[in-house]
Amino acid sequence: MRPPTIRDVADRAGVSKSLVSLVLRGSGPVSPEKREAVLRAVRELGYRPNAAARSLSEQRTRTVGVLLDDLRNPWFVDLLDGLNSLLHTAGLHMLLADARLNRRMGHDLAEPFLDLGVDGLVVVGTVPDPGELGALARRMPVVVAGAREPQPAGVDVVAGDDEHGARLATEHLLGLGHRRIAHLAGHGAVGALRRHGFEAAMRAHGAEPVVEPGDLTEEGGYRGTVRLLSRPERPTALFAVNDMASVGALSAAEELGLRVPRDLSVAGYDNTSISRLRHVWMTTVDTAPYEIGRRAARCLLDRFERRYDEGAGRVHLAVPTLEIRGTTAPPS
Numbered sequence: 001m002r003p004p005t006i007r008d009v010a011d012r013a014g015v016s017k018s019l020v021s022l023v024l025r026g027s028g029p030v031s032p033e034k035r036e037a038v039l040r041a042v043r044e045l046g047y048r049p050n051a052a053a054r055s056l057s058e059q060r061t062r063t064v065g066v067l068l069d070d071l072r073n074p075w076f077v078d079l080l081d082g083l084n085s086l087l088h089t090a091g092l093h094m095l096l097a098d099a100r101l102n103r104r105m106g107h108d109l110a111e112p113f114l115d116l117g118v119d120g121l122v123v124v125g126t127v128p129d130p131g132e133l134g135a136l137a138r139r140m141p142v143v144v145a146g147a148r149e150p151q152p153a154g155v156d157v158v159a160g161d162d163e164h165g166a167r168l169a170t171e172h173l174l175g176l177g178h179r180r181i182a183h184l185a186g187h188g189a190v191g192a193l194r195r196h197g198f199e200a201a202m203r204a205h206g207a208e209p210v211v212e213p214g215d216l217t218e219e220g221g222y223r224g225t226v227r228l229l230s231r232p233e234r235p236t237a238l239f240a241v242n243d244m245a246s247v248g249a250l251s252a253a254e255e256l257g258l259r260v261p262r263d264l265s266v267a268g269y270d271n272t273s274i275s276r277l278r279h280v281w282m283t284t285v286d287t288a289p290y291e292i293g294r295r296a297a298r299c300l301l302d303r304f305e306r307r308y309d310e311g312a313g314r315v316h317l318a319v320p321t322l323e324i325r326g327t328t329a330p331p332s
Contacts, residue, residue: 004045012041063093064300065113069125069147071098074272075242075289076124079145082293083122090301092119099127110136120300123147126188141303145296146289148189151313156299158316160287162190165320166197169239169267169285172322174205176330178237178265182210184224184249186241191216194241194269210235214245221248229256229264236331237265243272243284250280250327261329271323281326288318 010017015034022030023038030038041047064087068076084094097112110132113121120141123133126149134152136142143156151157173181183198185191195211202209212228214220221240225248228235240246246268250260258264268275271286295316 004047006047008045009038009041009047012045013037061117061119062091063095063116063118065110065116065118065121066094066096067099067110067113067121067123067127068096069099069127071096073125074244074274075146075270075287077273078289079124079293079296082290083145083297084293086294086297086301090297099125114139120304122296122300126190141300143296143299143303145292146190148193150189154313156296156303156314156316158292158296158299159190159318160292160320161317162193162287162320163197163200165269165285165287165322166194166239167201168320168322169269169283170198170201171205172283172324173237173239173265173267173328174201174207176237176265176328178331179207180210180233180235181207181237181239182212182228182235184214184221184228184238184240184245185211186214186216186245191241198239214241216242216245218244218248218251221245222252223248225249225252226256229253229258235264237267237328239267239269241269243268243270243275243282246282246284246327247274247280250282260327262332265328265331267328275323275325283325283328284323286321286323288320292318 006017006020010020013020015038019030019034020038023035066080066083087094095113095116095118110121118140121136123142123144124146126147130150130152133142133155137152137154143158144151145158148159148162170181181202183195185195199209212224214224221244225238228238229252238249240249246266249266253260253264260266266282268282268284271284274280275282275284299314
């Protein structure tokens with residue numbers, strides 16, 4: 001039995017093929033009665049539009065490439081949820097790729113997306129070098145989400161205000177009475193901004209900042225915390241560059257016989273699902289990843305619709321907030 005066609009839908013609804021096309025695209029003036037008749041016919045017949053034929057007629061694939069810095073990062077989950085919510089409403093589909101895996105295998109990061117003819121690209125986290133990204137932006141709309149590295153012209157950036165968020169966490173610990181506060185730092189522009197916010201807040205209160213280099217992972221947070229807690233004057237509080245490093249800090253404190261928050265306060269960053277687990281319940285900075293994802297999608301849709309100068313690149317910073325939970329308390 002052959003699958004239903006757009007002609008079958010038109011005949012069942014008693015309208016023209018062109019009107020069916022308008023309803024399926026969600027565009028053009030269509031009366032509510034005729035729109036409902038078309039949608040009812042689509043449901044009754046089980047009609048599915050031919051995506052390949054539509055791509056040829058529109059000269060678009062209605063797909064968006066999403067290049068992730070690392071699929072293992074739980075912060076990306078909420079961002080992708082926000083990104084997809086708006087893209088789906090606009091009739092677009094996401095295609096995901098893991099940049100970390102592509103780099104390891106020596107593959108061109110964006111080549112698969114170019115081969116598939118995606119309509120635009122969202123880069124989540126820190127991935128291609130500026131030259132590579134600039135070349136891509138000359139071929140399609142490109143938006144960077146969650147990274148703060150300098151970007152070439154024509155690339156929009158949507159991220160959190162990392163320096164302000166780090167100040168919030170550090171000032172919270174200072175307000176509790178801590179003065180020996182250490183920072184488990186990270187790399188890249190985001191790590192540098194969070195470190196700068198920590199150091200600025202500490203110096204503004206006359207406290208000496210202590211920084212331990214890290215790598216944004218649980219293992220890195222664990223090792224850095226062991227080194228910090230092995231000092232003669234160990235810190236009474238830690239502020240980590242992200243929640244993953246904070247989880248490593250909690251493990252190190254437990255192994256060394258310290259209780260959190262009685263002996264050591266720990267604050268994280270990102271407000272990922274890990275921080276909200278009941279047995280973790282971590283004080284952390286909420287970076288609004290869902291809203292960052294939606295804003296990134298909005299920037300991409302604006303570029304599709306050419307709503308502003310194509311040569312300019314915009315920067316949007318989401319305002320972070322502090323979520324105070326059970327891993328911080330006044331020093332004993």
